[in-house]
Amino acid sequence: xxxxxxxxxxxxxxxxxxxxxxxxxxxxxxxxxxxxxxxxxxxxxxxxxxxxxxxxxxxxxxxxxxxxxxxxxxxxxxxxxxxxxxxxxxxxxxxxxxxxxxxxxxxxxxxxxxxxxxxxxx
Numbered sequence: 377x378x379x380x381x382x383x384x385x386x387x388x389x390x391x392x393x394x395x396x397x398x399x400x401x402x403x404x405x406x407x408x409x410x411x412x413x414x415x416x417x418x419x420x421x422x423x424x425x426x427x428x429x430x431x432x433x434x435x436x437x438x439x440x441x442x443x444x445x446x447x448x449x450x451x452x453x454x455x456x457x458x459x460x461x462x463x464x465x466x467x468x469x470x471x472x473x474x475x476x477x478x479x480x481x482x483x484x485x486x487x488x489x490x491x492x493x494x495x496x497x498x
Contacts, residue, residue, distance in 0.1 A: 391444065391446050391455075392444055392455055392460045392463050392464045392465075392466070393446070393455055393463050393466045393467070393468050394466070394467045394468070395448060395453065395467075395468050396467065396468065396469040396470070398470040398471070399468045399469050399470045399479065400449060401450065401470065402470035402479070403417050404450020404451060406451075407450050407451030410435055410451075411435060413437045414436065414437055415436060415439070415452060416435075416436050416445075416451055416452030416453060417433060417435060417436065417451065417453055417454070418434055418435070418436040418443070418453075418454040418455070418456060419431065419432070419453070419454070419455050419456065419459065419463070419468070420432045420434070420455075420456035420458075420459050421456070421458075421459040421462050421463065429462060431479065431481055436454055439454070440454075440456070440457060441457070442457025443455060443456060443457045444457070444460055462483075462485055463483065463485070465483075465484045465485065466481055466483040466484065466485070467481070467482040468481055469481075469482075
């Protein structure tokens with residue numbers, strides 16, 4: 377008796393980070409004035425600050441093999457492959473008020489942050 381099995385249908389997995397409309401608009405604004413050669417904007421979590429990890433958003437000029445790629449209406453958004461585990465389930469927003477402007481993160485993996493808010497720990 378010969379039993380054949382078919383592979384289960386591939387399921388699309390949700391993005392590691394949810395972008396709010398404000399974050400998507402800011403990515404569009406950044407890409408509208410991006411330097412030559414930039415293909416998107418990339419989020420990473422380099423080691424720095426009092427608590428160990430920080431959020432960094434920069435232009436990217438080439439795709440890295442393990443980066444996650446999210447297509448937004450204004451351009452491509454990448455998440456550093458080495459940072460994905462620290463960011464799963466996070467929401468990224470762009471907030472502006474009279475005194476500051478910047479990306480903000482609601483990260484369920486963060487167990488603490490430094491007093492100045494520049495870095496976090498998992």
